[in-house]
Amino acid sequence: MTDDFSEIEVVATNFNWRQSGGTTAVVQLVPEQAKTLKIAALGFDLPERVPRMRWSDVPKLFRRPAHRPFRIYHCRRNNEMMAGLFLKNVLGAPLRLIFNSAGQRRHKPLTRWMLRRMDAVITTSERSGSFLEVPYTIVPHGTDFQKFHPARDLRDDFAAAGLPGKYAVGCTGRIRHQKGTDLFVDAMLRLLPQYPDWTAVITGRTTADNLAYERELKSKITHAGLSERIVFLGDVEDIAVWYRRFTLFVAPSRQEGFGLTPLEAMASQTAVVASDAGSFPSMIRPGINGAIVPAGDKEALVAAIEPYFRKPELAKEHGRAALEFVHANFSLAAEARGIRAVYDRLWAEGQRPLGLSRKQRQATTGGTFSGHPDEA
Template sequence: MAQASGADGNGASASVDPSRIEVIAPNFKRRLSGVTSTIIQLVPLQAKSIGIAVLGPGLPAHLPRLRWPQLPALWRKPESRRARIWHARRNVEMLGGLVLRGLGAPLKLVFTSASQRQHKGWTKFLIRQMDAVIATSAQTASYLDVPNTVIMHGIDVARFAPAPNGAKAIEALGLDSGQHYAGCFGRVRHQKGTDLFVDAMIALLPSRPGWSAIIAGRATAEHKTFEQALKEKVEAAGLAQRILFVGEHTNISDWYRGLSLFVAPQRWEGFGLTPLEAMATGVTVVATDVGAFPELVVDGVTGMLIPRDDLAAMVAATGALMDDDAAREAAGRAAVDHVRGKFPLESEAARINAVYEGLWVKG
């Protein structure tokens, strides 16, 4: 059943009819996070075939939304199902679903796990109460003690697509179209390996005048000192005009289109979408072997995988691709085909909906 309600004419989210809502996607964290972004991208696609609504703060108005005063309606079954799905992605949301079900709401509970670490006892307890569990990668699944379905994240391959004209894409960013650019996008912090990227560029760029580097992303308050130290290191190396800190941008897909090479230098990652976004844009990737990266990047085909926290390996792999235009461009073409074939966002939404259908079939 497709969702019938959305935003009203003033851009405010219109209330939905709870009787037509089959799935609830709770979001109990106001601050933007990867989980929030996942909900924002998936719900509109899921709503094309099922009745789904979000619940909670920090989400845009265009999403179908169940409001808090409508919560008592959850104690009545939806008109087309024997139970609603409550799809949690955080501990607090699993707990919320358990409380509601314990109070008599007819709910089936689903949890998506993206963690790649041993769960604490409380989390394990909550997960065991779920009716279905989704893991975002095979690596994530290895940390789960319950049956699960691996559904990897997808991306919007229409938004992240190669530039028709690379030089014009670079010029549109206000950059020098005569340069190649290597990029590192995401939060600026030690965990993300931003310092490794900076050190690699300091090692590589002096002997490669045709290359520059872009660091796009925000440093939160606790990481401002870390970012400032990196800028000072770049300045001391005489590369402030070629290693650019451009901050956070909402049009990040345009920045990918300005790149010739992308480096994902993370020391730790839960999943990590940036290699997919780069590859979908036709940009070959050098990525560390963390998170889902080994399941995203086809080593030697769409890019290169290197050990985490290994600066020498990063310099060697990145330098090799900088120096071989043919190999880099071939990997970029293969990357586009790879992402479009295996990681479209529509496929992720359809597979999640199939998990719901499996629960409804069981009754």
């Protein structure tokens, strides 16, 4: 918790009880941003290492920060946008609103209405930006290299898990159709009987509405006699160690926003087979650090995984290339710098004389925008 709220320049919101990509972004990014900014997160399910503000501090948002003309309110969900608009436009809090968009679909009318009222919009990829009807700045997500790193000791070896086989192929994330868990299971049912040295590990939470889906998958596995080699671990305490234990990681999502899991695997020196959902294609160099398949294509998924099963050394070679690639292109520090540039542009605008249109202000501050310009 922060003690002197007057120093806080940025509030990052997380109004979601469940772990999600948005929560992961806040948890990883805010401590990195705090190295150069006075920032605090507001919301739920935030660990101690994340600088936070108390809910009782919300009334303090109506006072200007000590060293800025206004605070920046950085949000990632619709309910967070609603709260920001109410605080700023109805109650008059001295805020500027930023929305981080990772979605890859046409937004609903209410969302589009709120987006037009943001002071800036950040998107994680060109593909996500193509669905926006407002100016945006592209800042890809980064990866926490302190948490996700190659194996360092015996605990990081797959043998430490006590599961059968020499090599592990992993699939992480919530257990549901959208994430393609069934595609992964079906691929394993096809491949594992031919490759006895491999074991499949599935981690992630199963919500109540997906329990029947999970039971059906487990029933198929049991019927195939592979219950010991296709293992559901549930919501594990430390997912990072499992990335290090995997020789191959599979991200078979049918739909994604950005999708952090391949980057986390790559930072752990693990090769990746991923669908072309979300931003996965920007992370994979086919034949160099992994493979990309069409989303929902089970046959293509099987065909992409099998070369790694047949030749584990290929997976290790691509894992080394993956590590080099993610460090060069998807660092958390680079994400923090990209977002800071948007903050600084808004603060610079706040110091300029009134009377300029928003389009004129954008032209004078050198921000990077694409998409359809807002009306002045």
